[in-house]
Amino acid sequence: MTLAANPLDTLGQPLKRKEDPRFITGTGRYLDDITLPGMTHLVVLRSPYAHARIRSINTSVAKTMPGVVAVYTGADTAEVNPLPCAWAAGGVENHLDTPRILTPDVARWTGDAVAAVVAETRAQAVDAAAAIDVDYEPLPVVVNAEEALKPGAPQLHENAPSNIEAQWSCGDAAGTAQAIGSAEVVVRQRIVNQRLIPNPMETRGSIGSFDAGTGEYTVWMTSQAPHVMRLLITAFVLGIPEHKMRCISPDVGGGFGSKIFLYHDMPLVAWISKQLGRPVKFVETRSENYQATTHGRDHITDIEVAGSRDGVITGLRVKTIANMGAYLSTIAPGIPTTLYGRLLSGAYRFPNIFCEVTNVYTNTAMVDAYRGAGRPEATYVVERAIDLFADEIGMDPAEVRRRNFIPPDAFPYDPKVLTGPTGLTLKYDSGNYAPALDRALEMAGYADQATAKAEAASRGKLLGFGLSSYIEICGVAPSKWIGLPGEGWGAGLWESANIRVHLTGKVVVTTGSQNHGQGHETTMAQIVGARLGIPVEDVLVEHSDTSGTPFGYGTYGSRSGAVGGIAAYNAAEKVRDKAKRLAAHMLEANPEDMEYDDGTAFVRGSPDRAKTIAEIALAASVGYDLPAGMEPFLDETAYYDPPNCTYPFGTHVAMVEVDRETGHVDLVRYIGVDDVGKKINPLVVDGQLHGGIAQGVGQALWEGAVYDDSGQLLSGTMMDYALPRASRLPSFELDETVTPSPVNPLGIKGAGEAGTIGSAAAVVNAVVDALSDFGIRHIDMPLTDQTVWRAMRVAEAGGAGGDVRGAAEGRA
Amino acid sequence: MIPAAFSYTRPASLAEALSLLAGASDGTKVINGGQSLLPLLKLRVAEVDRLIDIGRLGELQGIRPGADGGLVIGGAVPYTAVLASPLVAERCPLLAETIADIGDVQVRNRGTLGGSVAHADPASDLPAAMLALDASFVTRSSAGERVVAADGFFHGAFETDLRPDELLMELRIPGLAAGTGTAYRRLAQPASGYSLVGVAAVVRTDAGRVVDARVGITGVGEVAYRARAVETALLGGSSVADAAAHAADGQVVASDIHADAEYRGAMAVVFTRRAIEAATVRAG
Numbered sequence A: 001m002t003l004a005a006n007p008l009d010t011l012g013q014p015l016k017r018k019e020d021p022r023f024i025t026g027t028g029r030y031l032d033d034i035t036l037p038g039m040t041h042l043v044v045l046r047s048p049y050a051h052a053r054i055r056s057i058n059t060s061v062a063k064t065m066p067g068v069v070a071v072y073t074g075a076d077t078a079e080v081n082p083l084p085c086a087w088a089a090g091g092v093e094n095h096l097d098t099p100r101i102l103t104p105d106v107a108r109w110t111g112d113a114v115a116a117v118v119a120e121t122r123a124q125a126v127d128a129a130a131a132i133d134v135d136y137e138p139l140p141v142v143v144n145a146e147e148a149l150k151p152g153a154p155q156l157h158e159n160a161p162s163n164i165e166a167q168w169s170c171g172d173a174a175g176t177a178q179a180i181g182s183a184e185v186v187v188r189q190r191i192v193n194q195r196l197i198p199n200p201m202e203t204r205g206s207i208g209s210f211d212a213g214t215g216e217y218t219v220w221m222t223s224q225a226p227h228v229m230r231l232l233i234t235a236f237v238l239g240i241p242e243h244k245m246r247c248i249s250p251d252v253g254g255g256f257g258s259k260i261f262l263y264h265d266m267p268l269v270a271w272i273s274k275q276l277g278r279p280v281k282f283v284e285t286r287s288e289n290y291q292a293t294t295h296g297r298d299h300i301t302d303i304e305v306a307g308s309r310d311g312v313i314t315g316l317r318v319k320t321i322a323n324m325g326a327y328l329s330t331i332a333p334g335i336p337t338t339l340y341g342r343l344l345s346g347a348y349r350f351p352n353i354f355c356e357v358t359n360v361y362t363n364t365a366m367v368d369a370y371r372g373a374g375r376p377e378a379t380y381v382v383e384r385a386i387d388l389f390a391d392e393i394g395m396d397p398a399e400v401r402r403r404n405f406i407p408p409d410a411f412p413y414d415p416k417v418l419t420g421p422t423g424l425t426l427k428y429d430s431g432n433y434a435p436a437l438d439r440a441l442e443m444a445g446y447a448d449q450a451t452a453k454a455e456a457a458s459r460g461k462l463l464g465f466g467l468s469s470y471i472e473i474c475g476v477a478p479s480k481w482i483g484l485p486g487e488g489w490g491a492g493l494w495e496s497a498n499i500r501v502h503l504t505g506k507v508v509v510t511t512g513s514q515n516h517g518q519g520h521e522t523t524m525a526q527i528v529g530a531r532l533g534i535p536v537e538d539v540l541v542e543h544s545d546t547s548g549t550p551f552g553y554g555t556y557g558s559r560s561g562a563v564g565g566i567a568a569y570n571a572a573e574k575v576r577d578k579a580k581r582l583a584a585h586m587l588e589a590n591p592e593d594m595e596y597d598d599g600t601a602f603v604r605g606s607p608d609r610a611k612t613i614a615e616i617a618l619a620a621s622v623g624y625d626l627p628a629g630m631e632p633f634l635d636e637t638a639y640y641d642p643p644n645c646t647y648p649f650g651t652h653v654a655m656v657e658v659d660r661e662t663g664h665v666d667l668v669r670y671i672g673v674d675d676v677g678k679k680i681n682p683l684v685v686d687g688q689l690h691g692g693i694a695q696g697v698g699q700a701l702w703e704g705a706v707y708d709d710s711g712q713l714l715s716g717t718m719m720d721y722a723l724p725r726a727s728r729l730p731s732f733e734l735d736e737t738v739t740p741s742p743v744n745p746l747g748i749k750g751a752g753e754a755g756t757i758g759s760a761a762a763v764v765n766a767v768v769d770a771l772s773d774f775g776i777r778h779i780d781m782p783l784t785d786q787t788v789w790r791a792m793r794v795a796e797a798g799g800a801g802g803d804v805r806g807a808a809e810g811r812a
Numbered sequence B: 001m002i003p004a005a006f007s008y009t010r011p012a013s014l015a016e017a018l019s020l021l022a023g024a025s026d027g028t029k030v031i032n033g034g035q036s037l038l039p040l041l042k043l044r045v046a047e048v049d050r051l052i053d054i055g056r057l058g059e060l061q062g063i064r065p066g067a068d069g070g071l072v073i074g075g076a077v078p079y080t081a082v083l084a085s086p087l088v089a090e091r092c093p094l095l096a097e098t099i100a101d102i103g104d105v106q107v108r109n110r111g112t113l114g115g116s117v118a119h120a121d122p123a124s125d126l127p128a129a130m131l132a133l134d135a136s137f138v139t140r141s142s143a144g145e146r147v148v149a150a151d152g153f154f155h156g157a158f159e160t161d162l163r164p165d166e167l168l169m170e171l172r173i174p175g176l177a178a179g180t181g182t183a184y185r186r187l188a189q190p191a192s193g194y195s196l197v198g199v200a201a202v203v204r205t206d207a208g209r210v211v212d213a214r215v216g217i218t219g220v221g222e223v224a225y226r227a228r229a230v231e232t233a234l235l236g237g238s239s240v241a242d243a244a245a246h247a248a249d250g251q252v253v254a255s256d257i258h259a260d261a262e263y264r265g266a267m268a269v270v271f272t273r274r275a276i277e278a279a280t281v282r283a284g
């Protein structure tokens, strides 16, 4: 990486992150580091049953235990509204059921909150919670979404017959049926995208504090979207004026989506703090995080892919059952609908696509956005479909990809499935897919795979190559496309930024985005510093406090660069404009003749007639001599609603070796060629890609939330839920192509989720390739040793597996 | 993750520790490195009234040469010390091979060999090696000392020959005869790292013929066991593959979300073969 000629132009430079010194020296300030005077501790008693009626709750013993301040049950919080669902599936009927802050009558999953214990210490609250006596009447349980649809299945909610939350579709039913009916080749496959647990390093928590003097609440939270949380807690749940609450996310240790949502404890701590007149803190344990915080994925999908023997795909039909869990989390219905179905064209010119989705309630933890949110599920379907089709017609899967890629001259490209109920169409912004594929294949030595496979075979190993040519939808989203009545999102998705240039020329940027590990404090400073021509060190980025930052929708959907970053860019443009006008006045020049570059405003053609940003800021701040009508101070705010999403892409290649005897899969090489448009900071992009790839590999090989039939979470701790570990991963080999986005002036697309979206399919495709001699076409994730071993043994016995989980299907 | 309240004592001497244990109620438990006990307490799977911390007692420290070319390891010696010991590397490489991948650095720094043996987790690694090495354990209570062979010590999952008032003082590992090779092979559960299957093999050969073999297997049955059918077959001249086929004979093979009985049983065979093959090669 070469440094730019101008050290102030840090855009595109791999700067180390400003936030890292505090994170890596243990001086970050996370929620559990906060202690307020007089603070009490909240512990939540959760139902041990996945489905049970609560006959009675006896809290009398608990209330007398040492240190106990109060015990509340659903009866005490009956007047508090249920949590809102902010994203119903667009354009269709929804049967919405959301959690209460404490469930009053029925527990519907093993994380459902039954009682709240407040004590002087956390240990006392834990002891008292164990002393609460609840009389449960167990009810029948269903955990599998397909089972939940069957006649006679246990019903979770009165308003949702057959446990259906919504039925949604997109694409062209008739055209796709016609394409499949008339195709030379049709491949059908059931594909399960297993349930995952997000696992941010910091678990969730919240602190409520009520000031009786001012009548104001402060709620600290581990949230990716504190502004939205304030809106939901005040206006929707507690019914208090929005301006009477301040929400603060301190340093947040990751979220992966699971911290976007409103959880019951957030309004609960606010409510309790007012009841008691004392602050109260809630911090979940890791086991509680597994049980009660949202999960991701959990789709059962039947796909049909049709095409001709020359490798051209003519139709894709997808039918998905999406498990929502026991209630709807904040934006749950939008994930398997808009963020899934609308991506099913992938990188390909599929002329016909039809997708039907059924969202289903079950007695399990709520499922909502998890890194990639719908888009990894869609990419997995598309990239498995390509390989299944290639296998069927006996063509190299790389060649099938090439033959079906959207050609570079077809952009902006309309995949048709992006067109929602309002008829408003989004088009892929830019792309050139073949070069990334070519480069990835070259790096992998794909052309010579036969030699590599023979070498592995000589060591008794089965080597497989797997491709994934993903695309992603980032920078979500134009408000009028995603909002009501389009895709059903209950608000907008613009972002905001404010820039103040202080008297000494130092800059404070406030953003409505929220940093929980992505590096906003660095990348936003790079954008603003580069545009204003000042050192990055002179720019402070503040975020995550509703008091002092402009309203914003938060950080998720790879939107903080392409939406939040552009708001910061636009605010900087406004500052430059005003600086030029003021400099013109100072230099007695015509404002029309002014230019701004490298931190100075100067007269075009006479660069010595110039004022630095520091001089201009001083003049603006003291206000002694301003042009007529100009307000003092350089202080500008921008709100940016993107005209389109952005569409990064790339090709990943996984190389795996399978042990014939044990089924063990060893990921030996991992190659990624990603095109995220222009980069603000390539080091930050690499960090995002590395983590994302690891998470996708984790899904492919190890991770999976497992419930037993009674709704107990068997993978309930890290000793049973297998996360990816550095020791099991190769060093990733990354390269790039750069296709700038025309959507925004920086040409950036987004990188927060790309790694996760691309990687799971690459790994599974590689394992299936390694097992091709067995005639194995598909194995459901996670590809644990046992699952792969069984697939080989079943195939050897000439049979076909039938199990939904971990089943293998041999070719007939 | 907060244990129920308990009291904590760190006796200053072995005598004090033993006398505390002598009169102790059911709710009293010894704590050593805490790597098995503390998670159970924190998850409230177990509750205790009182913990007696034996981790720093001098009599339970140290790695010493045994009289017969073997080793004596104190009951509170952590894995890390064993891994760093040249004496262990020289006299019993199997020990280091068996424990090298246990947990992570923190677990190995605190977790002890004595604790692993006393706890008798059905998936723990060390018991397999103790069986294959024909080790024995020295226990002591205020009533006196016993020496118990590893073979027979492990009664069942989390059940051993150790009495509630006894401490496990030391592990005695006999020396290996010339011509002996050893190996440990394991299949790790991807989340916990514990063994789904772990096989320790000690094989002595003479002119290419197996003349002595001991195989200890963990993770497969209710608790670690000696795979006698495998040993008998090997000594009877069976091929390694044929002998290994008996790896799970007579066991009620464990089944859980990570490995069902069919897979575990099959892997017991594979890893038994691999361990014996490796040990045989090393035997020379």
Ligand SMILES: Cc1cc2nc3c(=O)[nH]c(=O)nc-3n(C[C@H](O)[C@H](O)[C@H](O)COP(=O)(O)OP(=O)(O)OC[C@H]3O[C@@H](n4cnc5c(N)ncnc54)[C@H](O)[C@@H]3O)c2cc1C
Binding pocket: B029, B030, B031, B032, B033, B034, B035, B036, B037, B038, B039, B054, B075, B076, B101, B102, B103, B104, B107, B110, B111, B112, B113, B114, B115, B116, B118, B119, B123, B124, B125, B126, B162, B166, B167, B168, B169, B192, B193, B194, B195
């Ligand atoms: C994250 C993690 C991963 C792990 N992975 C593995 C693995 O892969 N393989 C593996 O084998 N193990 C594994 N372990 C378990 C670890 O090896 C054991 O926890 C450790 O060796 C036990 O020793 P300790 O000193 O910590 O025992 P403690 O936890 O202190 O005690 C365990 C039990 O033994 C009793 N006890 C201990 N010492 C004595 C004594 N001297 N006399 C009488 N009774 C005694 C205690 O009363 C208690 O009941 C793992 C543990 C953790 C936390």
